[in-house]
Amino acid sequence: MPLVRGHKRRAQPEEDIDAPSPEPATQRRRASPPEPENEVDGDNDGGYRSDTLATQGNSTLEQLVKKMVRFALACEYQRRPIRRTEISEKVLVGGTGRQFKNVFAQAQVELRRVFGMEMIELPAREKVTVAQRRAAQKTAASQSQTKTAASWVLISVLPSQFKNPEIIGPAAIPSETEESKYAAIYTLLISLISLHGGQLPDSKWERYLRRLNIIDTTPVEGYDRTDKLIKRLEKDGYIIRIKERAGPGDEDIYWIVGPRGKVEVGDDGIRGLLTSVYGELDDEKEKDLDRRFARSMGLTEKAPKRPEAEQAQQTQGTRPAYADGEGEEGQDDEDGEGSDDE
Known part of the structure; x- marks a missing residue:
């Protein structure tokens, strides 16, 4: 049987198979996407x-x-x-x-x-x-130019209705009991100084401490000695001890309210203390208490002086205003005498 010889098919080159058909140059240019990112980033960088x-x-x-x-x-x-x-x-x-x-x-x-x-x-x-006062006058010009550090x-x-002790008690440092003792003592002492016209002579100061039974010792824990407690009151800014020379070998000592005492206690705190001491009063007694409180605190205008009062003041000199009923120094020097209602 004769052999049949077939023609072999030549394989096409790979480049002819894989190569795509040529496209117009315009289509290739359109296919490349624009890249405007750099321009946008430059505009929004600021x-x-x-x-x-x-x-x-x-x-x-x-x-x-x-x-x-x-x-x-x-x-x-x-x-x-x-x-x-x-x-x-x-x-x-x-x-x-x-x-x-x-x-x-x-x-x-x-x-x-x-x-x-x-x-x-x-x-x-x-x-x-x-x-x-003399030092303040000398430095008045410089203080007007340079403001002191505040x-x-x-x-x-908080509103007054939320300041009720039944709602907000004393601070718990070191404990509520000790903090309430300390607050009670400095509030009372500040009130006594303020009700005496803002200046309390040292003799009256000691007499009040004796009446309060804290002339030597105090109930505040850690401050058993009175002098130690007084130093803390001065350090905290509640009271200030003033010593002024009155003459050769003589000096006057008195107490005034410190900056923190004025802000923390103030007139409202003193009035609240009086209200708690006197309790509920009728309208007439309430008005009388308000009038005496304002007079002791210097909140009312002074009435015009009579000629005899002016002459007496010129001969005796000026003195700090005292609470009602105390008037002249020495009028109630002994315990139990005089009127220390306020």
Whole structure:
């Protein structure tokens, strides 16, 4: 049988199979997508940076406000004033001193909103002695140009109905009992000084301590000796002991209310103490108590003096105003004599 020879098919080259059909040059150019990203990024670069800086600035302010609130609470825990210089050293560090106003204002908002408190500026210490007044006059010009560093303390801004002791008790540091003893003593002493015209002579001061049975010892834990407790009251700013030379070998000693005492207790605290002591009164007695309280505190205008009263004052000299019923010094020097109603 004859062999049949078939023709072999030649394999086409791979390039002929895989190579696509040529396309027009215009289609290839259209297929390449445009790349405008670089231009867009360049246009929005400034806005992105500004947003980033704003976010960083808000974060920095927030952190400073938190530090300010913590610092204020820590100072109040120790009954220390919140001094402007310490804020600059411990809160506004690293070149953030220019943000004091913003940080302080925002910290006030947070203290009111979260804790029901706010920072109030302490009054300047009074210049009561002759030497202090002369020094103040000499430095009056320089003080007008350079503002003195301020200091603040925290006070409650809660409504009066929420300040009831049955709702909010004394602080638990070191304990409610000891804190209530300390608060009662400084409130009473501040009230006595204020009701004597703001200045209480040392002789009367000792007599009141004797009547309160704290002339030598006190019931406050850790302050068994009275002199130790008095030093703490002075350190905390509730009272100030003034010593003034009255002549050769003679000096006058008296007590005044300190800056913290004026802010923390104030006229309202003294009036509240009187109300708790006298209890419920009828309308007539209530008005009489208000009138005597205002007169002792110097809240009313002085009545015109009579000629004989002016002459007596010129011969005797001026003296601190005393509470009702005490009048002249020595009129009630002995215990049990005189009237110390207020």
